Amino acid sequence: MSERSSEPGVAYPVPPTAAAVSVLRPLREQLDEHRRAERSLRAAFSQFDAVYNEARRQEEPPFTLLLGGTAITNTLEAAVDDCREELLTAQPGGGRPVEHLVDALDRDMRLLSRGTRQRTIYQHTVRAHPPTLAYIEQVVAAGAEVCTLAEVFERVIICDREVAFIPVSDDRGAAALEVRHPAVVRFLTQTFERDWARAIAVDEQSAAHKPSAVISDTQRTILQAIVSGETDESIARRLGMSRRSVAVHVRKVSEQLGSRSRGQLGYLIATSGVLDGHVE
Template sequence: MAGHGTEEHPHGADRLCTAGDRVYSRAVRRGRVARRDAEPVPCLLELALLHPDPDDMDWLVPTSPQEVMTRLLREVYDEVSAGQRRVGAAVAAFEWYAGLGSRLGAPPGTEGTAIRVLDGLARIQAAMDEATEACASEVLTVQPGGIRREHELSEGLHRALALRGRGVRMRDLYTHVARHGQGLLNYLELMGDTVEARTLDEVVDRLILFDRTVAFIPANAERTMALELRHPALVSYLVTVFERMWRLALPLTAPLPDTGIEGISHRERSIAALLAEGHQDAVIAERLGISVRTCRAHIARLSETLGAASRTQLGVRIAQAGLDGPPGPAAGVSAPGRLPGRGAPTAR
């Protein structure tokens, strides 16, 4: 019977067939269901969603939805744990083979040492510290997100101070929202003219480049894994990406360009362009480094300013106002600004 049911009902408890859903729903509502009514859907017995009534074997009683959910979550947890173990095994195997290449005298930049997977914050920290110690001239970074918290800025402070002590120059790219963080200004004052910072509406994911020879990028959304890149072609490509964003970015203290439309701020113009591309609120907020709540408040003000009564009408108004494209570059971007009474703008 199990084989027959599996062939005709190839699914799990989380995605019942139509017949199974109907019978199980009836059993949950009524507390039991006649065994003959469940015969066309043996999957319910095989998945332990129904079981015999001990008081009357002609009837079947349902397993509670809460118990089913607990079982499903346990299965998902076990699958995720197994996947993590496989990732760890793959990383260990890759590093073992990479070590073979280095012991055989493989030259730097070959495939054996071009990409290194760093699994875990401790390993990422150790690799970053090693790259910092070896850095001799320049560090380029891209820091996505909005206002940097104090603990985020302090995490890399020891590396920044070590670099400054050796005369290493640093250039950092942030989103415009980061301008409003006091921690960033404090860091700026501490580092003096060692670091130059600029901002854009949005930037790529986090990137750190040392001496244009080694780069670090995130390898998962939680940032508990990273890639250390040493392949010359990859590093050169990332440097080019950075330099092109740098030319478009504004010095930290330079004013943001006027939108040319009364009542619409630069940030609202950026939101309007992303809305025109069809992005949801959460995506827009992430790309601009603001909270979803703040993003929705800007959208509400944008709707009010443009006289839009719905999202559809807002899209039309955005196009009519010419806000459906990115803001044009501001003049004078090439000259870095300076904070009043301070050194060149810096950030981390």
């Protein structure tokens, strides 16, 4: 680098560091300005973070894992007690234990007495379970709506379409998931509504007997399961009935179709057209 002298056409060399200071000074000033702007923006956004985090702390979490029977029962009871518009319940597994029915009856009567709509889906097998039938008769008389299906996908309880409870494992008493995410609750509600639309109503007149549609629906589900290769045990578990009851249905169909083995029975069911009608 050189520095021009006062004499025309004459220049004198200067140290490069001196020239660098002159060239770099404007860049440093710009960097300092950007750093000041960065610090100012960070300070502003940190204030926004504080407001955002405080708002999130006040929100209820979209998913809460409930561990143990006490936590599940207490949380569920509080949600049901707060339910004002509608309670939707799907209860797979056949007849319910008497002690559970006693607790449920007291809770449901309180719910119905304040005008909350209650709809429940059970499996067809509850129609052969006297304690559950007695409970159904009482809640239906009080205004509840109850339907049955051959197969219910999974247990779910939905309160006012705002919060839902689902099990997280086969051991339903060990853990449950409280769901408040609107999209997930909406999905669970739509699944319930699809099941409800194809279920068979239980009213005060039909509670004491099984309509033919229920018998046919149960038989059809068992036959389809046989064609799929399921065992009596897995069918019984899925339909909420005893293994012995499933075996009775299987034996009856085997006799009608002249089957000599389980494999042959599945083939005959699939090819005979029996699923197009119903089995008596």
